[in-house]
Amino acid sequence: xxxxxxxxxxxxxxxxxxxxxxxxxxxxxxxxxxxxxxxxxxxxxxxxxxxxxxxxxxxxxxxxxxxxxxxxxxxxxxxxxxxxxxxxxxxxxxxxxxxxxxxxxxxxxxxxx
Amino acid sequence: xxxxxxxxxxxxxxxxxxxxxxxxxxxxxxxxxxxxxxxxxxxxxxxxxxxxxxxxxxxxxxxxxxxxxxxxxxxxxxxxxxxxxxxxxxxxxxxxxxxxxxxxxxxxxxxxxx
Numbered sequence: 001x002x003x004x005x006x007x008x009x010x011x012x013x014x015x016x017x018x019x020x021x022x023x024x025x026x027x028x029x030x031x032x033x034x035x036x037x038x039x040x041x042x043x044x045x046x047x048x049x050x051x052x053x054x055x056x057x058x059x060x061x062x063x064x065x066x067x068x069x070x071x072x073x074x075x076x077x078x079x080x081x082x083x084x085x086x087x088x089x090x091x092x093x094x095x096x097x098x099x100x101x102x103x104x105x106x107x108x109x110x111x112x113x
Numbered sequence: 114x115x116x117x118x119x120x121x122x123x124x125x126x127x128x129x130x131x132x133x134x135x136x137x138x139x140x141x142x143x144x145x146x147x148x149x150x151x152x153x154x155x156x157x158x159x160x161x162x163x164x165x166x167x168x169x170x171x172x173x174x175x176x177x178x179x180x181x182x183x184x185x186x187x188x189x190x191x192x193x194x195x196x197x198x199x200x201x202x203x204x205x206x207x208x209x210x211x212x213x214x215x216x217x218x219x220x221x222x223x224x225x226x227x
Contacts, residue, residue, distance in 0.1 A: 042221075043117075043220045044204070044218040100161045105155045106155060
């Protein structure tokens, strides 16, 4: 069975600082990997996804993520955080044999002025 | 383009009452998912359909929960009878096979059972 671990429940960064949110997955073959963002009272919005190919993927809002097979990781990064990035971020994993995604527990990002 | 549409957005109901949540997937999408989000358990998959057929309902908590997809553009999640522990946000999502596993979420139905 596939699983996702987001080790950080809550992260606080200053506006303008860099950001890295961690995600580790467990799956035997090459997974499909996703990052979603959820603002309060809203649904989940897709930030970026990795299926194959280049292990560094670019997403919306200036986010990027890097797939590292050797570390079973798919960490999300942003070079300079804006106050509007405050939200909850979810990593998710899927594969070709199953259409549904398995989500991590989420990381809540707080941005200080 | 319209996204996934859910109704109602908010519902407060009394314990024992029947609750029906509705979902209209994105046009052309052939997979539909119901997820539940709570503080304690995070995002859990309840059930998903492919081409209107239930594929995996192992996440449905118990017999009080049922889901249907009578056609490609409509699905319901029903709770009967409802209990306070069912209070959660219920998300409907959809995808299309050529998008890989990319799932698009609705805004959610916020259910409170008192």
